[in-house]
Amino acid sequence: MKKDENIGRRKERGNVVGDGRSIDFLGYCFTPTNIRIRKSIKQTFARKAKRITDEKRRREVLASYWGWCKWGHCRNLWNKLTNNDMSFADIGVSGRVTTKDGQQFFDVKKIKIDSILNLPIKVEKFQTDVKTQHGNGRHVVLIEYNGEKCKFITNSFTLKNMLDQAAKIENAFPISTVIKKRDIGGKFPDYYFE
Structure with missing residues (x-):
């Protein structure tokens, strides 16, 4: 009976998906069909996205969490917490137009x-x-x-x-x-x- 209780607790915490458990590794929870960021990272992200008011610092923090979200299947989470605040097209940023030494770059x-x-x-x-x-x-x-x-x-x-x-x-x-x-x-x- 003790084995069934443990399985029930894991289901409550969301660790059992489909036929097996998710694997928590390097900040992500991997399942056979999905990749999500760890719950604690998501909660910290939500707190920081809401709390930081300085625009420059906010962009820096959001950029670091964008790295987490883009590799996991977290587009909806990103849009919900930031109102898609890091969309480069929305703020008018395109690909590079100059090289490191300041010369014009033709991106074709x-x-x-x-x-x-x-x-x-x-x-x-x-x-x-x-x-x-x-x-x-x-x-x-x-x-x-x-x-x-x-x-x-x-x-x-x-x-x-x-x-x-x-x-x-x-x-x-x-x-x-x-x-x-x-x-x-x-x-x-x-x-x-x-």
Whole structure:
């Protein structure tokens, strides 16, 4: 009879789900079909979300609990306690637009220059002196190709020179053009805008 009493107590506390017990590990309660944050963490979160009035500190606290909620299936809990206060879209924050060293970042798909040879493209803008795994001084060029924005990285002296010249002309971008390839001997070919 003592064994049945223990099972009854576990059911009251919510530890028995489905065919077996949940596993309490690293702040989460795992079941075969669900992941929830631990009850004590949820209660602390609710108290802090209600009590903190300083806006900067509140954002910091909510950010730490967002980490807990996003890995558990806790979206409803998050919305209930914060009124979805950390939704970046709601406060007008988008993905990164600059790199660590302050250069413009084009958050689009990267393509190889060979895949757009002899095809019509529209050069929107570019970033100079970009450091990549292959070296410094590259240009990242944002283009529109087949109605989709994408980018390519180049170290071609001719392409870089043509882009730099176009940048000095007022209202030069966007430019509709075609990239051509010419063999100059040696290991690497040269590219140019037609």
